[in-house]
Amino acid sequence: MMAGQDTRRPRSARGDTTMVTLSLGGELVGIPTGILREVIEPGTITRVPNASAFCGGLFNVRGAVVPLTDLRIPLRMRISPPTEETRILVLDVVLDGTPAVVGILAEEVHEVTEVSGASLEEVPTVGARWPRHFVEAIGRKGDRFFLIPDLDAIFSEHLSSSEAVVALHA
């Protein structure tokens, strides 16, 4: 499902956004602060049996049960075990047409930064190891690049793909 590509606006039409940058799979990722509810330290994560690796956990935020997702899976990034710096970003997203709250894992959270629409670039067609349809754009801050994931595309893909359907087989 190439939803991301269809809805992507031309670079020039994108406005400026405030983003929080984080480390994931050894790379930098940017998430718009507009959808960020809070950043928390991981507490007890409950394993969801038979769920895909992308959303294998559940955690509690002020009484709400929120699924924990790992963007490293769809973005094919290197997976490393959690450290002291590991955090969870609690986000407001849209799942299946309805607003929902999800958490994404972050190996380390860096600063919040202003990103201008003009500075964003398309994902190069060659040489990029991330699935293009999951990445909205590449951002650049000074001499560093960071990846802006297309969260809508990632979540839609997960909801419809067969990997998420696990039958009751022991």
Added chain:
Amino acid sequence: MSNDADDLFLIEARQLAESLEAGLLDMKSRPEDRTLVDSVFRDLHTLKGSGAMFGHTALATFLHDFETAFDAVREGRFAVTAALIDLGLRACDHAVTLLEGGEAAPGQALLAELTALISGGDAPAAAPAEEGAAPEEGAGSGDWQMAFRLAADCLVLGARPQVLLDELRALGATDLNPDFDALPTLIDLEPDRLYIGWRLRLPGHVTEAEIREVFLFNEEDLRLELTREPAGPPPEVEAATAPPAAGPVAMAAAPTPPAAPPRERTMMRVPAERLDEMMNRVGELVIAEARLAELVARTGDAQLVAVAEEIQRLATGMRETTMSIRMTPIDSITSRFRRLIHDLNGALGKSILFEVEGEETELDKTVIELLADPLMHLIRNSADHGLELPEVRRAAGKPEAGTIRLSARYSGAEVVITLADDGRGLDVGRIRARAEERGLVAPEAELDEQATLALILQPGFSTAETVTELSGRGVGMDVVKRTVEQLRGTIEVESVPGQGTRIHMRLPLTLAIIDGLLVEIAGERYTIPLAAVEHIIELPEEHAKRGDGSRFLNIRDQLVPFLRMRELLGSEGPPAPFQKVVVATAGELRVGLTVDRIIGSSQTVIKQLSPLHSTLKTFSGATVLGDGSVALILDVPQLVAFGQIRDSMEAA
């Protein structure tokens, strides 16, 4: 602000129309029941009165005659007949049409029928009695001489003579003097009686109407003498108005009101969002309370423990009350079914009895509303296709009247709603043929009876050659199935040819807060709805070995399929010694769930799973435990079903 009242009126009016219809239908079986007649009359009267208040004059006028007719019934001057009830029901429909702005014309026909029915007409038009001679404008401009005396008990009733006098003064009264003629001696003076009268003059331009206006609400026992002074026509002398009846007052109704029909309860309308909010708050309270209990237990402080227990008791009470608020008994929709059967009786030429069992069974309000249309469809189907014509039934040795029965009951953590008829049953052969025709099943596929019957729930299937006006409204059997599944329920079709058909709908009780049994499997915690737990036993030694392929336990001489939860959940590590088996039920079926340890039971707040996890059928939701961690709730009906599948796979 009046818009608010207008909206309320429409809601209220519809409610009244429903209550009216229900009352009329009940009267069919209990025509002599006075409380029913009274309640029908009261509904008519209230609907008429408030209808008039909110500008629905057509409605008020229309209902007036029906009200009068029922008044006649109430007073025993006219008997309740099937024709009257039928007319009443049609009037009810017309009233609803009028409320929705429909044509008033059909009402005339109904009223004509009513008149014909009650011919010999006892519709006493209340002749308004005059309260005195019609006011007359004095042709001349002579001043008025007035003397008046109010009723002796008027002060007790709240009259304010001083206000009256002020008003008269405002009209221009002069020479105002009290009249103490009626004043008794001190001993006989009763402090709350008015003995004083007044005399005064009023200018000639004041009309009699204006004067009367002043005495509004004081007309009873008013002695008013009004004389025009010469300069105009002959003096007008007012006689005293009719004195009150001297004798004891005869009341139509007894001083103590008749026992209200059980339906009467003080009801309140609350927007559903507020209820949801309240449920959320109570849910959060339950979670917080659990955490408190845990922390307090650790301190061991007896006083704290006592207070924590008290809070738990209060939280439980609140939870039960809030849960019950959204729960509505199924009888809130059964009246429309009764109405449907009543109509079908006539239209189909069949005699149909409708029975309801378990009307007081409660379900979440939204669930009931979603079920209403599917149930209507099923009932129509039964009546139309299931039940045979009277001759056919007689020939088959069945009672002429066919019976359709709706029953609702609780079963563990579910509610089971069954619609049964004693008609001709389903023809498995025809169903199979039809399904093949429609491409729903390959000719060589082997299906047992259960599976074949289930074919009628597939979209694209329809056994009726002609979709009759009654059953073909776009609510196919597949929509029924979809609705039930949307509510996380299951639907099952059962039939015996020649004897009848039964359709069972199993729905989970969608309570937001349930009692949960907390268990531990491989160090992870899960919750099982306590209502679904039948009992807990130790896993027998012989099954405890890992890799043991057995799938059944012998529990009280019954073979119960059991699932090793560790395997199902992909848990790691060796099983604990002395595993337990939680025997859970869904409907008539059981399954044993093997767990490492039983931790205990507690109230758990059910949180919906994210759409990301909705495909995982093993779990029906999640909950937050006392220590803040999340525990998944096992979906018992799914696990039971899985146990059955395993069972049949084993057998194969």
Added chain:
Amino acid sequence: MSHVLVVDDSVSVRRLITSTLRMAGYQTIEAGDGQAALTAVRSAMPAAVITDQNMPNLDGIGFIRAFRQMPGSAGVPVIFLSTENADTLKQKAREAGAIGWMTKPFDDQKLLGVIRKVLGR
């Protein structure tokens, strides 16, 4: 603090009456039937009562009778609502202790006029 007690089993009619009264600056309290009205009166004696006749549990006339038995009710005017001009009913209401009546339907102006008259302001 004085208030007007409005007694009618129809929520919408009560709402109509109380909103009219409140907009004119009166305080109001509502009851859905005669029994509830008696309870309301026991906790706070109103300055005036407007009551319908046809209500479950205890009807208008029943309420007025009981009300008049209560000490403290002396001097409190009760207005009786009726849907028709049936004189017998009005007579009974008067005997029970109502000071007067209003026929339904009535509009806000009429209502306010009556209340002003009865409360003297």
